[in-house]
Amino acid sequence: MYTDHLPELLSGNWVIAELDEANEYLEFLGYEEEFLISVMPHPEENPSLPYFLSLSQLKGILGRYDFESLDWPEWHVSAKEAIGSALLLMEWINRHYESFSPLTLEVYVSVGTVDELDLLRGFFEDELAVHDFEGQALVFRKVRLLRGAEDYAASAIATICHYAESCNVADDEVKGGLLTNERFQLIEDLRPAIRERLSLVHRVE
Numbered sequence: 001m002y003t004d005h006l007p008e009l010l011s012g013n014w015v016i017a018e019l020d021e022a023n024e025y026l027e028f029l030g031y032e033e034e035f036l037i038s039v040m041p042h043p044e045e046n047p048s049l050p051y052f053l054s055l056s057q058l059k060g061i062l063g064r065y066d067f068e069s070l071d072w073p074e075w076h077v078s079a080k081e082a083i084g085s086a087l088l089l090m091e092w093i094n095r096h097y098e099s100f101s102p103l104t105l106e107v108y109v110s111v112g113t114v115d116e117l118d119l120l121r122g123f124f125e126d127e128l129a130v131h132d133f134e135g136q137a138l139v140f141r142k143v144r145l146l147r148g149a150e151d152y153a154a155s156a157i158a159t160i161c162h163y164a165e166s167c168n169v170a171d172d173e174v175k176g177g178l179l180t181n182e183r184f185q186l187i188e189d190l191r192p193a194i195r196e197r198l199s200l201v202h203r204v205e
Contacts, residue, residue: 002026002039005083011090013097024079030090034059034103037089039082049075051082055089062107062152062187064100104181107143109156109190111163111176114139123163131184138175140184153179153188160194171198 002021010016010028017036018027028037036056043050053074055067072089076082112120114130114137121128129140141159149155160176163169177191 001079002083005080007087011087011094013094014090026083026086028086028090029058030093031097034064035093037086039079039086041079046075049077051076051079053082053085053089060104062101062104062181064103065096101187102181102183102185104187106182107152107156107187108140108180108182108184109143109160109176110138110140110178110180111160112139113137113175116175119167120163123167133178133180133184138178140180143179153190153193157190157194157197160190161197164194164198171195174198 002019002024006016014028014030014037016027017029018025020026024039024041026039029035030037034057036054036058038054038056040052040054041050042052046052053072053076055072057064070092073085076085108129110133111124111128117128117130117139120139124141126141130137131140132138143152143156143159145152146155146158149158156177156179160174163176164171164174172195174191174194177189177194178186179188179190180186
């Protein structure tokens with residue numbers, strides 16, 4: 001049944017990983033198993049729209065894209081419609097893949113420049129890495145989730161603010177705040193949020 005609705009060739013970067021006609025389960029893997037798109041029936045959950053389409057990110061500890069905001073339809077009236085939707089989703093990912101956040105297995109944040117290395121080593125007890133980022137030698141450290149922090153960005157902001165306050169670094173002299181993956185590809189520039197948080201702390205004082 002599913003086979004009747006599949007094209008001869010899939011969009012680039014995608015393969016059929018599993019096709020179980022007996023149980024009406026279809027699985028596509030994309031981008032070297034970074035993404036999984038599956039189609040399966042769940043009539044007990046939604047009798048009028050029994051076919052369920054799901055997308056999962058299989059690699060990385062950070063979301064590559066906010067797929068919730070995409071609001072792609074999950075429930076479909078027929079296998080044909082569900083598979084058609086899956087194929088369109090694959091094409092959409094192909095078109096927008098380059099704009100996704102980089103694949104991230106570990107999160108790093110710049111904590112300063114190489115000329116501050118001695119001060120940084122004195123404060124941060126864990127291993128620091130020096131990396132050339134857009135022509136500037138920056139010092140990075142691995143980000144660990146702090147208790148009470150909602151994500152890696154919040155943990156990184158708290159860590160750099162703690163460093164600045166403990167070492168009496170002026171707000172406008174704080175040079176850290178670039179959140180990257182383990183290949184030092186930029187995920188987010190946290191510097192405005194860090195400056196805002198430090199200025200709020202100092203206004204309260």
